[in-house]
Amino acid sequence: xxxxxxxxxxxxxxxxxxxxxxxxxxxxxxxxxxxxxxxxxxxxxxxxxxxxxxxxxxxxxxxxxxxxxxxxxxxxxxxxxxxxxxxxxxxxxxxxxxxxxxxxxxxxxxxxxxxxxxxxxxxxxxxxxxxxxxxxxxxxxxxxxxxxxxxxxxxxxxxxxxxxxxxxxxxxxxxxxxxxxxxxxxxxxxxxxxxxxxxxxxxxxxxxxxxxxxxxxxxxxxxxxxxxxxxxxxxxxxxxxxxxxxxxxxxxxxxxxxxxxxxxxxxxxxxxxxxxxxxxxxxxxxxxxxxxxxxxxxxxxxxxxxxxxx
Numbered sequence: 001x002x003x004x005x006x007x008x009x010x011x012x013x014x015x016x017x018x019x020x021x022x023x024x025x026x027x028x029x030x031x032x033x034x035x036x037x038x039x040x041x042x043x044x045x046x047x048x049x050x051x052x053x054x055x056x057x058x059x060x061x062x063x064x065x066x067x068x069x070x071x072x073x074x075x076x077x078x079x080x081x082x083x084x085x086x087x088x089x090x091x092x093x094x095x096x097x098x099x100x101x102x103x104x105x106x107x108x109x110x111x112x113x114x115x116x117x118x119x120x121x122x123x124x125x126x127x128x129x130x131x132x133x134x135x136x137x138x139x140x141x142x143x144x145x146x147x148x149x150x151x152x153x154x155x156x157x158x159x160x161x162x163x164x165x166x167x168x169x170x171x172x173x174x175x176x177x178x179x180x181x182x183x184x185x186x187x188x189x190x191x192x193x194x195x196x197x198x199x200x201x202x203x204x205x206x207x208x209x210x211x212x213x214x215x216x217x218x219x220x221x222x223x224x225x226x227x228x229x230x231x232x233x234x235x236x237x238x239x240x241x242x243x244x245x246x247x248x249x250x251x252x253x254x255x256x257x258x259x260x261x262x263x264x265x266x267x268x269x270x271x272x273x274x275x276x277x278x279x280x281x282x283x284x285x286x287x288x289x290x291x292x293x294x295x296x297x298x299x300x301x302x303x304x305x306x307x308x309x310x
């Protein structure tokens with residue numbers, strides 16, 4: 001008997017002849033149930049973020065594994081880490097059954113290719129400091145399961161996200177995250193409820209991880225990558241918010257720190273760029289810790305000058 005994501009619910013019999021508003025209302029209810037399922041998984045998501053933060057250190061990678069919709073959602077999450085949190089691009093890896101992330105090509109055949117999943121993972125040479133996030137709605141996808149198992153055998157940390165309680169994907173996982181979204185309104189279309197829950201859980205997991213790694217301060221993206229004028233202005237606003245300095249002083253500090261917000265905060269507080277860099281290395285990149293180490297006790301005057309040279 002099929003269950004979980006593959007269940008055919010009698011509740012939606014005749015769905016195609018319902019009124020538009022009734023169909024939309026049912027789909028909205030399904031989305032609400034998906035988010036509720038994520039809430040129930042918060043303890044597991046928090047556990048996963050903690051062990052990931054402890055494991056990956058200064059060199060570990062985050063390896064996203066999946067197929068079809070689950071793989072695309074996982075890759076979307078990983079793709080946002082660099083621009084949002086300044087996470088090094090070379091430390092984010094995608095292992096997808098369908099190959100390139102944005103493709104309309106069917107991936108059903110590749111999803112069943114367990115040997116390919118295993119070989120592809122072993123080719124990445126997973127290590128104990130790596131964290132693998134394997135996602136599969138049913139939790140049975142052979143490609144994803146084989147890749148997760150191979151990573152586990154090499155000592156990598158494995159986080160498994162699935163929407164069925166008895167998912168085989170959970171077996172090699174160090175941390176299983178169950179998103180019990182139940183039957184889909186359109187039977188088997190896991191891009192709906194299961195996908196919504198997966199996207200939300202991935203958002204929460206990676207965001208909490210980046211917070212624990214020191215890339216967020218007071219809800220601000222202090223490790224963002226300043227790659228255009230919009231982000232430069234955002235960085236300046238962050239510096240003004242944290243330090244109380246003028247926008248001019250913030251811009252000067254940002255420039256002398258090559259667009260990096262965290263050292264710029266310390267420069268505004270009176271350190272040279274070199275001293276700021278050393279303080280951040282000592283604090284493991286955590287701005288709050290670095291500020292505490294230099295005895296920071298309040299905002300600088302509005303017109304605070306920066307020390308661009310040391």
